[in-house]
Amino acid sequence: MNRNPRILLVEDDVIFGNTMKQHLEAAGYRVEHCHDGVEAWQEFLRTRYDICLLDIVVPKMNGFELAKEIRKKNVLVPIFFLSSEKTLDEDRISGFQLGADGYIIKPFSYNELLKRIRVILKWTRPEKKELLIGHKFGRYTYHYRKLKIYDNDSKLVVARMSPIEAKMLRYFLNRPNIIVKKDEVLLRVWGKEDFYASRSMDVFIGRIRRQLKIEPKIELETVYNVGLRLNVPEMLIPEKITVPITNTVLS
Incomplete structure (x- = not known):
C-alpha cells in the first residue's frame, strides 16, 4: 500500500498554519x-516530500528564495505558493520562472486547497488503474509518471518534465492536429480559468515548446483568437502507453 503523501507547509502565521495542518492531516496527509x-x-534536506506549500513572506529565507534552493536540489517536487491577493503580478511570474507549479490565493477555502493538492498528486502519485502513462512517437517516449523523456534507441533520458508540463503534454499529445481552446486547457489542467491561471499557462506553453524542440517535425501552434493545436505529421501520430489497475492512492 502506498504511504500517505507528505506535505511541507511553510507558514509563519502560527494559528493559520496550525489550522491548515489540521485540515490536511484530517484528509490523510502527513504534514511538517x-x-x-x-x-x-x-x-526538506532531511525528508522526501510529495508537495511543498510555501508562504511567500516568511522570516530568514522568503518563499521565492526557498523555492530556488529546492529546485536546485529537486526539479520535480510540486511547489505551490500561498499568495495574498495583493501580490504583484510580476512576482507571480517570477515564481513560475523559479519552477513553481502554481499559486493558491489567500483567503481560500480548505475544499479548494484539498482539490488543488489532489489534482497535482494525481500526476506525481497517480492511481494505479488503466492509466495513460506515456506517449511514444518518432524517436522519443514521453513518460508522464516518471516525468522523463526517453530516446527510444539509446533508452537514455534526454529531458525531464514538471508535473504541470507532463499534464499539458499528455493533453496535447492525446489530441494531435486538433484545435484546443485555451479555456479548455485551463479547466483540464488548472481546474479553473482565471487571470492568474491564464498567465501561468502562458509560461508553461513556452516550456512545452522547448520540450518539443527535440522532435523538429512537431509544433505547438497558437491559432489566433481560437486556441492551440499540436501539429503532428501522420507518420508520427503518438502511440499510447497504458498500465492496468494494481492499487490506489489517497483520493
Whole structure:
C-alpha cells in the first residue's frame, strides 16, 4: 500500500498554519509545518516530500528564495505558493520562472486547497488503474509518471518534465492536429480559468515548446483568437502507453 503523501507547509502565521495542518492531516496527509524558510530548507534536506506549500513572506529565507534552493536540489517536487491577493503580478511570474507549479490565493477555502493538492498528486502519485502513462512517437517516449523523456534507441533520458508540463503534454499529445481552446486547457489542467491561471499557462506553453524542440517535425501552434493545436505529421501520430489497475492512492 502506498504511504500517505507528505506535505511541507511553510507558514509563519502560527494559528493559520496550525489550522491548515489540521485540515490536511484530517484528509490523510502527513504534514511538517515550518515557520521560517531556513527551518523549512533544513527539513526538506532531511525528508522526501510529495508537495511543498510555501508562504511567500516568511522570516530568514522568503518563499521565492526557498523555492530556488529546492529546485536546485529537486526539479520535480510540486511547489505551490500561498499568495495574498495583493501580490504583484510580476512576482507571480517570477515564481513560475523559479519552477513553481502554481499559486493558491489567500483567503481560500480548505475544499479548494484539498482539490488543488489532489489534482497535482494525481500526476506525481497517480492511481494505479488503466492509466495513460506515456506517449511514444518518432524517436522519443514521453513518460508522464516518471516525468522523463526517453530516446527510444539509446533508452537514455534526454529531458525531464514538471508535473504541470507532463499534464499539458499528455493533453496535447492525446489530441494531435486538433484545435484546443485555451479555456479548455485551463479547466483540464488548472481546474479553473482565471487571470492568474491564464498567465501561468502562458509560461508553461513556452516550456512545452522547448520540450518539443527535440522532435523538429512537431509544433505547438497558437491559432489566433481560437486556441492551440499540436501539429503532428501522420507518420508520427503518438502511440499510447497504458498500465492496468494494481492499487490506489489517497483520493
